[in-house]
Amino acid sequence: MKDSKSHHKKRIAEHISVLPKSGIRDFFELVNTMDDVISLGIGEPDFVTPWHIRESAIYSLEKGHTSYTSNLGLLSLRKEICAYLEKDYELDYDPVRECIITVGVSEALDLAIRAIVNPGDEIIYHEPCYVSYAPEISMAHGVPVPVVTREENNFAISPDDFRKAITPKTKAILLNFPCNPTGATLTVEQKKEIAEIAIEHDIIVITDEIYSELTYDDKSPSIATFPGMQERTIFLHGFSKAFAMTGSRIGYACGPADLIDAMMKVHQYSMLCASITAQEAAEEALRNGRSEMEKMKREYWQRRNVIVKRFNDMGLHCVKPNGAFYAFPRIKDTGLSSNDFAKRLLSEKKVAVIPGTAFGACGEGFVRCAYAASMEDIVEAMERVKDFIKKL
Amino acid sequence: MQNEILRMLNENARLTPGQIAERLNKSEKEVAAMIKRLEEDNIIKGYRAIVDESVFSPNCVKAIIEVKVRPERDGGFNNIAKRVSKFSEVSSLYLVSGGFDLLIEVQGGTLQEVADFVSSKLSTIEGVISTSTHFLLKKYKESGKMLHNEDEYERLKVSP
Ligand SMILES: Cc1ncc(COP(=O)(O)O)c(C=O)c1O
Numbered sequence: 001m002k003d004s005k006s007h008h009k010k011r012i013a014e015h016i017s018v019l020p021k022s023g024i025r026d027f028f029e030l031v032n033t034m035d036d037v038i039s040l041g042i043g044e045p046d047f048v049t050p051w052h053i054r055e056s057a058i059y060s061l062e063k064g065h066t067s068y069t070s071n072l073g074l075l076s077l078r079k080e081i082c083a084y085l086e087k088d089y090e091l092d093y094d095p096v097r098e099c100i101i102t103v104g105v106s107e108a109l110d111l112a113i114r115a116i117v118n119p120g121d122e123i124i125y126h127e128p129c130y131v132s133y134a135p136e137i138s139m140a141h142g143v144p145v146p147v148v149t150r151e152e153n154n155f156a157i158s159p160d161d162f163r164k165a166i167t168p169k170t171k172a173i174l175l176n177f178p179c180n181p182t183g184a185t186l187t188v189e190q191k192k193e194i195a196e197i198a199i200e201h202d203i204i205v206i207t208d209e210i211y212s213e214l215t216y217d218d219k220s221p222s223i224a225t226f227p228g229m230q231e232r233t234i235f236l237h238g239f240s241k242a243f244a245m246t247g248s249r250i251g252y253a254c255g256p257a258d259l260i261d262a263m264m265k266v267h268q269y270s271m272l273c274a275s276i277t278a279q280e281a282a283e284e285a286l287r288n289g290r291s292e293m294e295k296m297k298r299e300y301w302q303r304r305n306v307i308v309k310r311f312n313d314m315g316l317h318c319v320k321p322n323g324a325f326y327a328f329p330r331i332k333d334t335g336l337s338s339n340d341f342a343k344r345l346l347s348e349k350k351v352a353v354i355p356g357t358a359f360g361a362c363g364e365g366f367v368r369c370a371y372a373a374s375m376e377d378i379v380e381a382m383e384r385v386k387d388f389i390k391k392l
Numbered sequence: 393m394q395n396e397i398l399r400m401l402n403e404n405a406r407l408t409p410g411q412i413a414e415r416l417n418k419s420e421k422e423v424a425a426m427i428k429r430l431e432e433d434n435i436i437k438g439y440r441a442i443v444d445e446s447v448f449s450p451n452c453v454k455a456i457i458e459v460k461v462r463p464e465r466d467g468g469f470n471n472i473a474k475r476v477s478k479f480s481e482v483s484s485l486y487l488v489s490g491g492f493d494l495l496i497e498v499q500g501g502t503l504q505e506v507a508d509f510v511s512s513k514l515s516t517i518e519g520v521i522s523t524s525t526h527f528l529l530k531k532y533k534e535s536g537k538m539l540h541n542e543d544e545y546e547r548l549k550v551s552p
Contacts, residue, residue: 042550306415
């Protein structure tokens with residue numbers, strides 16, 4: 001066989017071939033070769049979808065609801081979503097013109113970026129961040145402009161850093177608070193300042209609030225609620241985290257009608273619609289899912305208290321995250337790089353954590369530990385980490 | 393904090409004050425004092441394991457009995473309910489709405505024992521109008537715990 005690489009040099013689009021592979025992928029391969037690993041590397045709930053929600057998906061199938069839905073998604077679900085956002089977020093969206101159901105927040109994010117980016121437009125986002133952000137922007141021929149968030153600032157984005165990153169080409173800023181991988185949230189004052197800068201420079205705000213229910217101590221209102229913001233904000237949310245529905249692949253975007261309409265075009269031609277089974281299950285989650293969600297949240301909160309205390313007690317400084325289910329302890333002082341720390345911890349103690357660098361170069365010196373794992377596993381993992389760093 | 397502690401112990405009575413304190417971000421002393429108070433106030437009524445009783449008493453028989461009673465002019469259902477609950481055979485007793493008044497869970501060493509309890513003790517009590525006994529055949533869930541194991545489904549070991 002001919003060397004396919006040299007023969008087919010131009011098969012892959014250039015902007016795709018230059019995309020890096022996610023650092024998480026490498027780690028996945030490594031962990032998968034091992035048995036009995038305690039994994040704090042899993043970015044999804046350890047709870048199964050609550051039974052009443054699963055049951056409604058089964059019922060939906062039973063009734064023979066197996067067709068496409070309207071491109072925007074079931075109107076009944078959009079109404080339910082808008083009512084939920086009004087009640088819990090004080091956001092007022094029209095279910096007919098300002099809301100679209102997507103295949104996870106993943107697709108909603110893709111739509112938002114594709115709908116607004118012209119080639120060369122800059123999108124500001126903060127690092128360390130969710131692995132998809134920079135590639136998503138690049139795939140839409142935009143230019144990702146990272147702003148570093150720092151430990152001494154509890155990993156909140158500083159409004160000044162945002163301002164400094166703005167150029168005439170800046171089209172939007174992408175925010176994710178509570179944040180994967182740091183668990184950081186923003187205060188009211190920080191959001192207010194960011195909102196004012198966005199308005200001053202006529203910048204669109206895309207806010208990925210997938211973890212917003214999982215906010216523990218102080219919860220500030222969504223940036224979309226600030227004066228003048230709803231008209232320039234694309235609000236992304238979904239069911240994966242708070243309702244433990246990652247496998248259902250269901251999310252949504254709410255925003256001004258012109259933006260939602262543009263996103264709708266991309267969605268219509270690329271995805272058509274989200275699964276009807278999942279949409280009906282999501283409706284059930286909003287109608288009757290509150291008590292189960294609160295229960296899971298209480299559990300995450302307790303795990304957070306334990307993991308943060310354990311890290312700090314063993315001498316690895318760990319900011320107390322106010323949201324999501326990630327702790328982001330500093331491992332710099334061990335003298336190991338994030339990658340070496342994670343690899344050695346895995347091979348010597350069979351505990352999987354993700355190197356901070358998987359979430360951006362500035363994640364060096366940190367690791368991400370998801371506490372979406374049982375309390376027993378968390379406690380055992382912490383014992384092993386303690387042992388590990390003692391022997392370094 | 394009180395309700396949080398009660399919720400946790402109700403779920404797992406073996407949690408130590410130290411473990412609870414760590415999870416709630418409190419001191420161990422505070423938690424221990426709170427638990428002591430809850431015990432003294434009889435809010436925590438005891439601790440015990442949820443076990444598969446068929447292991448240590450394989451012939452144990454349980455029944456649920458629906459009882460219709462005539463309420464008294466003074467005290468309504470209270471006197472008779474308290475009186476019935478004194479029997480050691482009775483493990484739970486509730487006053488309920490609907491077609492009957494008291495719902496009783498009883499257990500005995502043999503079928504005969506339970507039958508004797510109903511015919512000679514329960515139905516002879518002044519005020520008991522009628523009883524309807526349902527013997528339990530198999531237990532699937534107790535105190536929020538499923539008694540059968542379901543296959544574990546494993547997530548990916550690493551995900552973004
Ligand atoms: C910040 C963030 N955004 C989006 C997603 C993707 O969510 P979904 O399952 O809704 O596609 C994740 C999943 O880990 C995430 O952490």
